[in-house]
Amino acid sequence: MKKNLLIIHGGGPTAVLNASLYGALKEAGKYPQIGRIYGAKNGTGGVLREKFISLEEVPDDKLQLLLQTPGSAIGTSRDELGEKEYERMAEVLIKWEIGYVLFNGGNGTMDTCGKLHKTCRNKGMDIAVMGIPKTMDNDISVTDHSPGFGSAARFIAQSTRELCADVRGLPIHVVVMEASGRNAGWITAAAALASDDGGPGPDLIYLPEIPFDEDQYIEDVKKLLTRKKGIVIVVSEGLKDQEGNPVVEPIFKTGRATYFGDVSSYLAGLVIKRLGYKARGEKPGLLGRASILLQSSVDREEAELAGELACRAVLQKESGKMVAFRRLSTSPYRIEPFLVDIEEVMLVEKTMPKAFINEEGNGVTESFKEWCRPLLGGKLTQMTHFNQE
């Protein structure tokens, strides 16, 4: 008997979220046992309200565009769900004859995925529920890395290189760039790859894993300014002080989502006030997950693969699991996909290990760079200058 397939997106998008959707849709098209293919309109809320988008007859040229479309082409949500909602979702799945469910999202979404799987299993329903990892922040555990991160890493590395090339020719100037990552510094850390192949790179990197000390920060900048005039600093949006309080107070809080004040402006302001030098803060923000030109080809291919494998897995009646990647080798770069029990990743947040952060707590180690480099999907643009300091 034919069963329908449902794809649900959760949480914030990445530059390759739609590439996973593409992979899943292409794969789903191969199986005669799949009837209709639905996308939940705007995440789990769409399931609860029975708002579905038909995806089985999307023309191929439109499907291809998913690979270069940021955001979530079927919408997403960040809803808090209780027992009642899981019961309701199970009802909807039965009503719509859905046999296969794919959840594409981060920690929070994997939590939802695991709970829906459990609800369905407890009811003895014949439904397979599978997770596709997605996070720009790279904070999903077990997997070596997650689709979405490589592109965010490429964005920050190339942007930092460009910023450094710009600042290098200016009169004394301190630029503080803010990178995404509330508790995990993976993206911020990737800025270090700007200096690959002799490119200009950042001078200081501050990660949320290390308690931020304003005095030490000012000392770090002051010391650098004795020998350099253009300083580029990359900081995580989620920097916290010794007591664990955000360096800048969040300006807005709702449920699991926190809206931070601009750490970059605040830290630029500190340089102005305490050192008297010109400084400015930059915050590309959402651009860091939406840039298509800075999509990593490796990331895009892996995102597509993750979607494809999740689809294949539900067809094989696997349920309550997430697609993950194991790294077999870094040079040459080789990974192996596997399935992990969803229980192992639900709401677990993976932060940077100590071995990836330098002793001073203001930069990364070579081992981090080695680990991160292949995920960028190729070299950054090459630059030159004649203005040696």
Added chain:
Amino acid sequence: MKKNLLIIHGGGPTAVLNASLYGALKEAGKYPQIGRIYGAKNGTGGVLREKFISLEEVPDDKLQLLLQTPGSAIGTSRDELGEKEYERMAEVLIKWEIGYVLFNGGNGTMDTCGKLHKTCRNKGMDIAVMGIPKTMDNDISVTDHSPGFGSAARFIAQSTRELCADVRGLPIHVVVMEASGRNAGWITAAAALASDDGGPGPDLIYLPEIPFDEDQYIEDVKKLLTRKKGIVIVVSEGLKDQEGNPVVEPIFKTGRATYFGDVSSYLAGLVIKRLGYKARGEKPGLLGRASILLQSSVDREEAELAGELACRAVLQKESGKMVAFRRLSTSPYRIEPFLVDIEEVMLVEKTMPKAFINEEGNGVTESFKEWCRPLLGGKLTQMTHFNQE
């Protein structure tokens, strides 16, 4: 008798400042009457201190990289110069046997260029001084547009499209993106081109030419939120109120340079406080002039041409002028370069004409889009979505 050529960069860089340098250097290499080719290290300050970079023997592969290097490859400055400094510069030019001087910069630099030309002429010196227009803000007068602007326009248009694609799939969300341009809204306005060819575009655009009214802004947003859930607003960093005061107080001032507070964060905060909706501010800042992947090919070619023509002009003993572009036709796009008396552009700031701004003062007209479109150097990336509102 051979004379040496000197190239001086002034003010903030653009994505194609080094492309003009490339054009000038390539052209200069063709003339046997040119002896040495110098770059002033870090702008006029380098001339005063006799810090020159030899550029006549740069290998071709390194020269080529100038086309994809943001910033100023020979450095730049934003120094205040008095009569004494112009006298000193004239002395240095004589001492170093310089017969040709090219200034690459914006309004301020063209002022310097004109004053140096005058100083040399008053002294009866045999020196030709020529300006190459450069400004991301497009605020140099007389010329149809200036090298640097097309790339900044492409950056903001593509980034806005990406941001809109991202926000389109989210739960209610207001994003305010800040664009460069203190007094001239050209870059901010170019965000409107995001919606070309059916792409997702910004909902509101606020330019520095129009006095900003916070109540009207909140009304505009409120009205939109009755029919849309993802709102993207693009604002100029230099928004001013009815009295001409910056919407956000500048955080740092020095000479001609003003460091603004973040208008985007402030306006996002207003939405949160007054409407209770989620909102965030983004500020790509310097990335908007440093992105190489979003360089406009038209801009790059014109920048190169401007450098080339300025060099050719000084060889023909033209002096006290700037290379400018006249638009012959918009469709097909055709321009004609000409030389303008530097007096006409010195410190004159060109802002957006009324005909390019919509009646409500929160967007642009079709005539602006038609004028701006060819400068982007080709279409933006195409996108798709299945989540019609």
